[in-house]
Amino acid sequence: MTPDEAVKDVNDAKAVGFDAFALNTHDITSSWALNALQYLFDAADQNGFKLFISFDMSWRTITPSQIPSFLLNYISRPSYYKISGRPFVSTYDGGFIANSDWVSGFQQPLISQGINPYFVPSFGDWSGWPNNFFSSYPSADGVFSWESAWPDPGTTISNVSDVVDQNLAQQARAAQKVFMMPLSSFQFKYLGPGQDWYRIGEVNLPQRFEQILALKPDLVELITWNDAGEGHYVGNFFAEQIAGSPIGDYANGFDHTxxxxxxxxxxxAYKSGTATSGSQILPPGSAPVGSLWYRTLLKSASCSSTIQNYQQGQDTVNYAVLLPSNGYTIRVYSNNQLIGSFAGSAGLNYGAVPGLRVGGGQYIQVVNSAGSVVASATGTKQVAAQSSNSVCNWNYEVVGLS
Known part of the structure; x- marks a missing residue:
């Protein structure tokens, strides 16, 4: 990352409506990681944005006792995110470490210096997860349910569930603590045996919108802004970020903005505190907004079986459209053939429409009551029956309405 890229990330995310970046890291010593943190904190300080550190404990390269001295480099920055004056800290995993070790290694050394961290971890790797969480981890100020952002891995098609989210939200409220809920589009990785997988993305994003509004968590974390390796980026990723890896083979040229x-x-809608359903997610003006997305390789491609959970994928053209009122029709096309037509209603409309076909002409149209096309989105990439190279690319082509 460069200083200019950090400024772009901060300003772009702020324009979308985000309040902060969760800076997820498994490396607290290498110069590339420390430089990126420096650039991001400088950019956030200068542009009215917030940041907090989320430690990726799954790598097992960080121990709780290493965290205090590292955090002290950042928590005094104006941009460090705080709740009630306390610096916010999160994790991915870390449930293999006992509560007592988090207290003695991480919290007490900071408290002894007058700093009381606000700790909201995701301990999905804890053997008792998610039940009785605060009984086993009373030191936590809240809990984050990272892995519930997608359906469980498996061989059958299933929608994303909010059962774990509901469980943890109830526990947090009973304990007068906070619950942070994850939001994500999908997950795709193709980095070699054991590192090739797919987590459902057909209409996962709008389904999570609805679940979040219904459950009203205290905080929401979108996964992610820039993780090209797992495919769920909605913002920028830069060349040096993926240099030396095969990530570019399936991410370059696939814009998800x-x-x-x-x-x-x-x-x-979420920040309003009053929205409880998708019908209350409205476009910013009088015109429809939304997105089209589809995979550029059919599920029947011979290479698909190399991808874990490939059975959950569907050959669909997917859309989500926010309408200002009733009276619109949404038309979905594949290979220039109409495969679905749906009456729209005010707010969120979405669907995964079967019938994705080989070739070009993947697009959606929003038609008003007079029969005029008022918005459309057309894919720039053709769909293939088989991969033309060694990459079985299940990344999504994503196009916004215009």
Missing amino acids: GWQQLVTPFIK
Whole structure:
């Protein structure tokens, strides 16, 4: 990362409606990681944005006792995110470490210096997860349910569930603590045996919008802004970020910023505190906004079986459209053939429409009551029956309405 890229990330995310970046890291010593943190904190300080550190404990390269001295480099920055004056800290995993070790290694050394961290971890790797969480981890100020952002891995098609989220939200409220809920589009990785997988993305994003508004968590974390390796980025990723890896083979040229048309109104609806359903996620003006997305390789491609959970994928053209009122029709096309037509209603409309076909002509149209096309989104990439190279690319082509 460069200083200019950090400024762009901060300003772009702020324009979408985000309040902060969760800086997820497994490396607290290498110069590339420390430089990136420096650039991001400088950019956030200068542009009225917030940041907090989320430690990726799954790598097992960080121990709780290493965290205090590292955090002291950042928590005094104006941009460090705080709740009630306390610096916010999160994790991915870390449930293999006992509560007592988190207290003695992480919290007490900071408290002894007058700093009381606000700790909201995701301990999905804890053997008792998610039940009785605060009984086993009373030191936590809240809990984050990272892995519930997608359906469980498996061989059958299933929608994303909020059962774990509901469980943890109830526990947090009973303990007078906070619950942070994850939001994500999908997950795709193709980095070699054991590192090739797919987590459902057909209409996962709008389904999570609805679940979040219904459950009203205290905080929401979108996964992610820039993780090209796992495919769920909605913002920028830069060349040096993926240099020396095969990530570019499936991420380069696949722009996901079209999803931002949906994310911005969702953030506004969530922050209102009154929205409880998708019908209350409205476009920012009088025109429809939304996105089209589809995979550019059919599920029947011979290479698909190399991807874990490939059975959950569907050959669909997917859309989500926010309408200002009733009276619109949403038409979905594949290979220039109409495969679905749906009456729209005010707020969030979405669907995964079967019938994705080989070739070009993947697009959606929003038609008003007079029969005029008032918005459309057309894919720039053709769909293939088989991969033309060694990469079985299940990344999404994402296009916003215009």
